[in-house]
Amino acid sequence: MSDKRSFKCGKKGLIFLTAALLTLAFFAGCSENHKSSRAASPSTGGTGTGTGTGTGTGSGTGTGVENEYVYVWVITGGSASTAELEAIKSNIQKLSDGLYKIAHGQQYIKRVTLKNNGSRGECHVATPVEYVSSGMLGGIYAKTSMGGADGYYITCGGLVDSFTFAHEHGHKELALAGGVRGEEYGGGAGCPCVMSIGSAGGKMQYCDDANHNTSAFSFPSCWSALRSSTSMTHTDGDYPATGAGPAIEAVIEP
Ligand SMILES: [Zn+2]
Ligand SMILES: [Zn+2]
Incomplete structure (x- = not known):
């Protein structure tokens, strides 16, 4: 019996070790950093003195932040x-x-x-x-x-x-642009979006179904993704000043 038990323990140990190694390999494989090697920032405007403007919220029209x-x-x-x-x-x-x-x-x-x-x-x-x-x-x-x-x-x-x-x-x-490591730039293509870069037509906005570069990127537009994953709303083509x-x-x- 004791032989049998020690064999079982050994086998379990091996399985555990294998699982541990697989886990390590997974994390090692995924821990590479995402890097933004953005060449230039489009003008982001805003000189912002930083003092609160205190415009107040008034009567509620939205669903809350x-x-x-x-x-x-x-x-x-x-x-x-x-x-x-x-x-x-x-x-x-x-x-x-x-x-x-x-x-x-x-x-x-x-x-x-x-x-x-x-x-x-x-x-x-x-x-x-x-x-x-x-x-x-x-x-x-x-x-x-x-x-x-x-x-x-x-x-x-x-x-x-x-x-x-x-x-x-x-x-x-x-997790925009097709996932947490997705980008909307590369190979000379880009989107009018913050998930792109200045040199590829990036803009300080999320792209939507009216301007997303579907020929370059097969994943949904950022606003399409946001409408699915959050309760935030946006009308395609409408970028109101905020x-x-x-x-x-x-x-x-x-
Ligand atoms: Zn986008
Ligand atoms: Zn896009």
Whole structure:
């Protein structure tokens, strides 16, 4: 009996080991970073002084804001100064306004906790300390990777521009352009969309069924995907002007 039992244990152990190796291989295969090697940002406009405009909400016409993002934004590898954190906070207001604008007021960053010396495992967005005062991340604009507090996290400079941030947000939160690693640029083709790039006709908006480049991309337009996966609404061909979003609530943990 004891022989039999030890044989069984050995077999189980082998199965477990094989499963563990397969799991490792899966994560190794999927952990490559998505990189945005965007050549140029289209004009994103907005000089934004950062003070709240306080226009109020008035009588409710909509169904309420669905996508109120609450983020932990960490500085990794060290600490930014209070002034640098304040600058990042002001910039996040612009990023939130950008998300608000491209979704016709249906999404924004509600609250952000800015934390020095944080870990990637607790974050939604990470900025390496050497890039706290940069709009870029060394040689690339930004990237979205597996991990973080809820599955995917964005790595970007502290002063990242709103087009780049909305592009990465489209990967992280909305799995746009055919999936979380999808893009709407490549081979000279592009879409008039944040999921594209400036040099391929990218625009600060989500593409829809009226302008999506169906000859280049077989997946649905971004608004088509958003209408399926969220309660946000959009009429094809209609891009109404939207003002700045609500003032973000920010907590700074220096
Ligand atoms: Zn798109
Ligand atoms: Zn498109």
